[in-house]
Amino acid sequence: MADLIAQKLMCIKRDRVLFEALDFSLGAKQIVHLKGPNGAGKTSFLRILAGLATATEGVVKYKEKNIESAGHDFYTSTLYIGHKSGxxxxxxxxxxxxxxxxxxxxxxxxxxxxxxxxxxxxxxxxxxxxxxxxxxxxxxxxxxxxxxKSQARIWLLDEPFTALDVQGVALIEKKIQEHAESGGSVLITSHQALQPHPLKSEFMLEYRF
Amino acid sequence: MSSSFSIINGVMRRDLILAFRQKAELAQPLMFVLMVVTLFPLGVGPSPELLQRIGPGIIWIAAILSGLMGMERMFRDDYHDGSTEQMLVSGMPMVLVSAAKIFCHWLVSFVPLIILTPLLAVFLNLTWDMTVALMITLLIGTPVLSMLGAIGVALTVGLRKGGLILSLLLIPVFIPLLIFATSAIESASMRLPYLPQLAIMGAILLLTAALAPVAVSYALKVSQH
Structure with missing residues (x-):
C-alpha cells in the first residue's frame, strides 16, 4: 500500500502548464528517481508533495487522508530537503x-x-x-x-548531491539505500545517475511547452 | 504543552544568538535615533521651549523609522536560506514561532531604545512628567510596531524589492499610534490625565497581539507558493 499518493495533479507556473493529470504513488521500500530536463517542474512537484505549495488541481494524500488534514502526522513522517539549505x-x-x-x-x-x-x-x-x-x-x-529524523519514513530530496564530492555522494547514496531497505521510501531528483539498486525506479517529467 | 514551550525557547534562543552575533545591525537603529535626536536641536535651534514642544514627536518618529530599518531582518534571511521552508515542513505551530520571533524583534530593537529614552528626553528638555508619559507610550506602542511590521515583512518577504513597499504599507498603519502617543505626552506636559489615550493604545496593542501571529504565520505559508 502506497503511503503517499498524488492524484491528477496539475501545476501552472507563470501561465505555463508544468504538468497535468499527473498520478504518482510512493510506497515502502522504494527509491524513485525523479528525472526531467531543467524547468520540467521537478522542484514544483516535490514542493507540492511536501505540502509547501498547493497544486492548481488535484490532491496529495497521505495514508488515505489529504495532507492538510493529516497535518502533524504527515509532517512528522516526512523529511523534505530542498535546494535551499535551511x-x-x-x-x-x-x-x-x-x-x-x-x-x-x-x-x-x-x-x-x-x-x-x-x-x-x-x-x-x-x-x-x-x-x-x-x-x-x-x-x-x-x-x-x-x-x-529517524521517524520520517518518506524522504523528499531535491538535488541532494549538488556540490558534493564523490565520497559525499557515495555516503548519501548508501544512506538512501539503507533507508529504503529498512522500509522507507525516497523520492529524489538528481541530474546525476544513481547507483543501480533493486529498489530503484525512475519517474520521468517531460518539459512541456 | 512542554513541547510548545521548547519550540518558543528554541526560536528565541536562535534569534537572540543571531542578533548578538550581528552587533552592527543591533546598534544601527539605536545610533539612528541618537543621531536624529542630537541633530534636531542643531537644525531647528536650541531654544528649550521649542525643543520641549517638538521633542516627544521627534523621539516617536525616530523610533518608528529606526524600527523600520531592522524590520526585514525578522523573516528575510530565513526566507532566503530556506529556514522558513524547514519550519513549515516541521509541522510545528507557526503561530507560536511567529509570536516568538516578533517578541525577539521587540526585545532587540525597541527595549534598548526605551531604556535610552530618559537620556534622550534630557537632550530635548522634556519635563519629568513628559518623560514618564513618553516611556509608557513607547512601552505600549513599540510592540505594536513590531507586530504590524512583522505582518508587513511576512507579506513582502517573497518580493525582490520589498523594502519600498514595506515602508509604504507600514507608515499609514503606524499613524494612529503616533497620534495617540504624542497626544498623551502633550497632556502630560500640561499635567492633565492621559489615561484615555493610553487605554486606546492598550486596546490597539491587545488587538494586534491577538491577530498578528496568525496573520504572520499565514503570510509566511503563502510566501512559499
Whole structure:
C-alpha cells in the first residue's frame, strides 16, 4: 500500500502548464528517481508533495487522508530537503543542527551532534559559522538531517548531491539505500545517475511547452 | 504543552544568538535615533521651549523609522536560506514561532531604545512628567510596531524589492499610534490625565497581539507558493 499518493495533479507556473493529470504513488521500500530536463517542474512537484505549495488541481494524500488534514502526522513522517539549505550562515553547524532538531521535535545532545558531524566529514569544523564552510560542506550539514529524523519514513530530496564530492555522494547514496531497505521510501531528483539498486525506479517529467 | 514551550525557547534562543552575533545591525537603529535626536536641536535651534514642544514627536518618529530599518531582518534571511521552508515542513505551530520571533524583534530593537529614552528626553528638555508619559507610550506602542511590521515583512518577504513597499504599507498603519502617543505626552506636559489615550493604545496593542501571529504565520505559508 502506497503511503503517499498524488492524484491528477496539475501545476501552472507563470501561465505555463508544468504538468497535468499527473498520478504518482510512493510506497515502502522504494527509491524513485525523479528525472526531467531543467524547468520540467521537478522542484514544483516535490514542493507540492511536501505540502509547501498547493497544486492548481488535484490532491496529495497521505495514508488515505489529504495532507492538510493529516497535518502533524504527515509532517512528522516526512523529511523534505530542498535546494535551499535551511542553514543560517551566521550560526555554526552545531547550532544549526540543534535548532533544526528542536524544531522537528527531536531530542539530541550536543555530543551526539558533534559525533554525527564528524561522521559526515566535518570533524573540526563544527563550531565554525556555516558561512565559512564550502558549498559542499554546507550541503553536508543540511544532509545530516537524514540521520536525525529517524521517524520520517518518506524522504523528499531535491538535488541532494549538488556540490558534493564523490565520497559525499557515495555516503548519501548508501544512506538512501539503507533507508529504503529498512522500509522507507525516497523520492529524489538528481541530474546525476544513481547507483543501480533493486529498489530503484525512475519517474520521468517531460518539459512541456 | 512542554513541547510548545521548547519550540518558543528554541526560536528565541536562535534569534537572540543571531542578533548578538550581528552587533552592527543591533546598534544601527539605536545610533539612528541618537543621531536624529542630537541633530534636531542643531537644525531647528536650541531654544528649550521649542525643543520641549517638538521633542516627544521627534523621539516617536525616530523610533518608528529606526524600527523600520531592522524590520526585514525578522523573516528575510530565513526566507532566503530556506529556514522558513524547514519550519513549515516541521509541522510545528507557526503561530507560536511567529509570536516568538516578533517578541525577539521587540526585545532587540525597541527595549534598548526605551531604556535610552530618559537620556534622550534630557537632550530635548522634556519635563519629568513628559518623560514618564513618553516611556509608557513607547512601552505600549513599540510592540505594536513590531507586530504590524512583522505582518508587513511576512507579506513582502517573497518580493525582490520589498523594502519600498514595506515602508509604504507600514507608515499609514503606524499613524494612529503616533497620534495617540504624542497626544498623551502633550497632556502630560500640561499635567492633565492621559489615561484615555493610553487605554486606546492598550486596546490597539491587545488587538494586534491577538491577530498578528496568525496573520504572520499565514503570510509566511503563502510566501512559499
Amino acid at each position: 542553514l543560517n550562515s551566521a550560526l555554526t553547524g552545531i547550532e544549526n543542527t540543534q535548532f533544526w532538531a528542536n524544531q522537528h521535535g527531536i531530542d539530541i545532545s550536543q555530543s551526539e551532534i558533534i559525533a554525527l558531524l564528524g561522521m559526515i566529514g566535518l570533524a573540526g569544523l563544527e563550531d565554525l559559522p556555516v558561512a565559512h564552510l564550502s558549498a559542499g560542506q554546507q550541503r553536508r550539514v543540511s544532509l545530516l538531517r537524514l540521520w536525525l
